[in-house]
Amino acid sequence: MASPAPSSASAPASHQLRLCHQLRLGWRRRGRGGAVGATFSVALLAAALLLALSYYASSPPTASSSALVGLTLVRRAKEKGAVCLDGSPSGYHLQRGSGTGSRSWLLHLEGGGWCRNLRSCASRQKSVLGSSRYMEHQIEFAGILSNDRFQNPDFYNWNRVKIRYCDGASFSGDVKDELQNGTKFFFRGQRIWEAVMGELLLKGLSHAKQAFLTGCSAGGLATFIHCDNFRALLPRDSRVKCLADGGFFLDVEDISRKRTLRAFYSDVVRLQDLGGKFSHCSQNMDLGQCFFPSEVVKDIITPVFVLNTAYDAWQVQHVLAPEASDPQHSWLECKLDIRKCDSDQLEILQGLRKELHDAISELKHKRNWGFFIDSCFVHCQSLNSLTWHSPSSPRVNNKTIADAVGDWFFDRREVKEIDCEYPCNPTCHNLVFSRPFKGR
Incomplete structure (x- = not known):
């Protein structure tokens, strides 16, 4: 699941195609037996690229005046230990604010799934998800990162930062030992x-009048994890809030009655020694449970906005109906195009929607928190100009996502929006996927 936002802004299409080609070759080399065993791990590495490419092909983003924003590598990264999976320096892209936004900061944590074992982490070392050697030197900022006032009315002139993701565990691991099996x-x-954070504080973040930590997918999970720490770094009189986009992953059974994602998370937590990181974890809890947002949010004090779809495309494909749970491929067409789901499958999808509603029920009582739960078949919506804020953006109660987020951040109104059941919302941009690659 690499940079899972459905947006070409997260990486040039040519780069996405090149990485998808590398993944395809890797699957072919493994052979059929190896591909089945590694399906979920490889899917995490590739899913967001497929999401981005499908969205790029069917609904290209609107034109933007945004300039390309250069990559900054962390200074003395090796000395600080702030390195990617392969030991290369980590990095970020910074576009300076201006005018009334010169002392306001918006940070975005990039997504890209997780790796559960040394084999899957080794694959990431040879990609943008595990090495800055493969990162684009320049990227375009779109959606919530755009400097276009019409596309991004509330945050366009802020200092905006995209922090690259290359550690495989939502910016959370800290293992001293470098050698693993040689x-x-x-x-x-x-x-x-x-x-x-240290570099950005020196570049002006420490004097921010208002600051907004955001993230997509695995970066959305990281936003939950780091939200209170982000607040603690900033002046007490500053307005500080967080937004998690497509990051509210659910601890649900798949269609074969297994908890695929919980097992995966358990491996991630063990591999990167995260067991002692979460104070909300009790001794009788499975390690994988500690990594779910429904548990992480219990300790968060800083106001958070949850942006999610009730039919998250990535979760439908890899949590609800992963390939291993569907040997007959009865869910294949439904996972590619929600319009092709039969009545029984739609009933299960409505159950997924209910699981999300139940999971965020506690948030309804948090006065300063907000959420926007639409009924679209997508994954991450804040980094794409079309879904963030445009004449054809998805709407709930006639508000775009950008409208809702801005209203909440600036306390213009309380925002706790829940859409009706699919297929009720005609403004949705539902992703349609081509058939996934198969191991040979």
Whole structure:
């Protein structure tokens, strides 16, 4: 699941195609047996690229005046231990604010899934998700990162930062040992977070009048994890809030009655030694449970906005109906195009929607929190100009996502929006996927 936002802004299409080609070759080399065993891990590495490419092909983003924003590598990264999985320096893209936004900051944590074992982490070392050697030197900022006032009316002139994701555990790991089975792996997400924050504080973040930490997918989970720490770094009189986009992953049974994502998370937590990181975890809880947002949010004090769809495309494909749970491929067409789901499958999808509503029920009583739960078949919506704020953006109660987020951040109104059941909302941009790659 690489940079899972459905947006070409997260990476040029040519780069996405190149990485997808590398993934395809990797699957072919493994052979059929190996592909089945590694399906979920490889899917995490590829899913967001497929999401981005499908969205790019069917609904290209609107034109933007945004300039390309250069990559800044963390200074003395190796000395600080703030390195990617392969030991290369971590990095970020910074576009300076202006005018009334010169002392306001918006930070975005990039998504890209997780790796559960040394084999899957080794694959990431050779990609943008595990090495700055593969990162684009320049990227375009769109959606919530755009400097276009019409596309991004509330945050266009802020200092805007995209923090690159290359540690495989939502910016959380900090394992001192580098050698794992004779190969070097650097599980240093926590140090990346600290080093990037240190640099940005010196560049003006420490004087911010208002600051907004956001993230998509695995970056959305990281936003939950780091939200209160972000608040603690900033002046007490500043307005500080957080937004998690497509990051409210659910601890649900798949269609074969297994908890696929919980098992995956358990491996991530063990591999990167995250067990002692979460104070909300009790001794009788499975380690994987500690990594779910429904548990992480219990300790968060800082106001958070949850942006999610009730039919998250990535979760439908890889949590609700992963390939291993569907050997007959009866869910294949439904996972590619929600319009092709039969009545029984739609009933299960409505159950997924209910699970999300139940999981966020506690948030309804948090006065300063907000949420926008639409009924679209997508994954991450804040980084794409079309879904963030445009004449054809998805709406709930006639508000775009940008409208809702801005109203909440600036306390213009309380925002707790829940859409009606699919297929009620005609403004949705539902993703349509081509058939996934198969191992041979």
